[in-house]
C-alpha cells in the first residue's frame with residue numbers, strides 16, 4: 001500500500017481500462033442496438049432489420065443494405081478509435097453530420113461479447129468478408145458469401161464481465177428498452193424501412209416511403225395514428241427554425257412518458273424542457289399521470305445546441321432555453337387549437 005494505510009495509486013492494466021471504457025458506451029442490449037443502427041444509418045442504408053433474442057441478452061443482429069465495407073475496412077472497423085467519419089479536431093469543430101464519430105462502438109462491443117460482422121461494399125462483386133471477435137480478440141477473418149451491406153451479430157453480451165451481466169434486467173425490461181430505441185430511429189427516419197423482430201416474431205416494420213403518418217401507423221397502430229394532429233410551425237423570430245411532427249388527441253394517452261419522442265436537428269433526445277413544452281401545450285386537458293403521443297422534430301441552428309453531451313445519455317444543452325420552450329409549446333398548442341382540442345390560453349376579450 002501507499003503507506004499510513006493509504007491504498008497505493010497504480011496504473012490499471014489495458015484489459016481493465018478497456019472494460020471500464022466499454023461500460024461507458026454499452027450498458028445493455030439496447031445500447032448495442034443504438035450503436036449498430038446508427039452505423040447503418042450513417043452507411044446510407046435504405047433497409048435496416050433488427051432482430052433480438054431474449055430481449056437482446058442472448059443476441060442482437062442488425063442487417064443493413066448500406067455502403068458496406070471491404071476487407072481492409074472490416075479489419076479497421078473493430079480497432080480502437082477508428083472511424084471513417086471525421087479525421088481531426090477541425091472536422092469536430094465544423095460540426096459532425098453523422099450520428100457516430102467517436103470510433104469506439106464496434107471496438108467496445110467486441111470487447112464485451114462474441115461479435116460476428118459480415119460485409120460487402122455496395123456495388124462490389126465477388127465475396128464479402130466475415131470477421132469474428134471474441135472478448136476483444138479477432139479470432140477469424142475470411143471471405144464469405146453475403147449480400148451487399150453489413151450485418152453485425154452480437155451474442156452473449158457481457159459474457160466475460162459477469163458483474164455487468166448481473167445488472168441486466170428481465171428479458172421483458174431489456175426488450176422494452178430495445179423497442180424504445182428501435183421505435184425512435186424508425187420515427188426519425190421515415191424514409192428508411194426499419195423492422196424489429198423479437199424471438200423470431202415481428203414487432204413492427206415500417207415502409208420507408210417517407211411518410212411520418214405511415215411510420216406512426218406501423219409502430220403505434222391504427223388507434224394512435226388516427227388520433228394524431230399535424231404540428232407545423234416556422235417561427236419568424238426566436239431561437240427555433242421549425243417545429244414539425246405529430247401529437248395525439250388529449251384523450252389518446254398512456255401512463256408512461258415513453259411515447260413523447262422529441263428530435264433535435266434529427267437526433268433523438270430525452271429532454272425535460274421539450275417534454276414540458278409539449279405537456280404544457282395541452283393546457284390541463286390531460287388526465288393526471290397520463291401522457292400523449294408525440295413525434296416532434298425541433299430544428300435549431302447547429303451552434304445553439306449541444307446534443308453530444310454524453311455518448312450514452314441523450315440530453316441537450318440549449319443556448320436559449322426559454323425561447324425554445326415557448327416556441328415548441330406554442331407550435332403544439334396552435335396545432336391542437338386548430339383542431340379544437342384545447343381551449344385558448346390567451347386572455348379573452
Ligand code: ADP
Nearest residue numbers: 039043077083084100101102103104105106150
Ligand atoms: P463510428 O461510428 O463512431 O465511426 P464505430 O466503431 O461505430 O465508430 O464504427 C467504426 C467504422 O466502421 C465506421 O466509421 C464505419 O466506417 C465502419 N462501419 C461500422 N458499421 C458500418 C456499417 N453498418 N456499414 C458500413 N460501415 C460501417
Ligand code: MG
Nearest residue numbers: 035039100105
Ligand atoms: Mg458508430
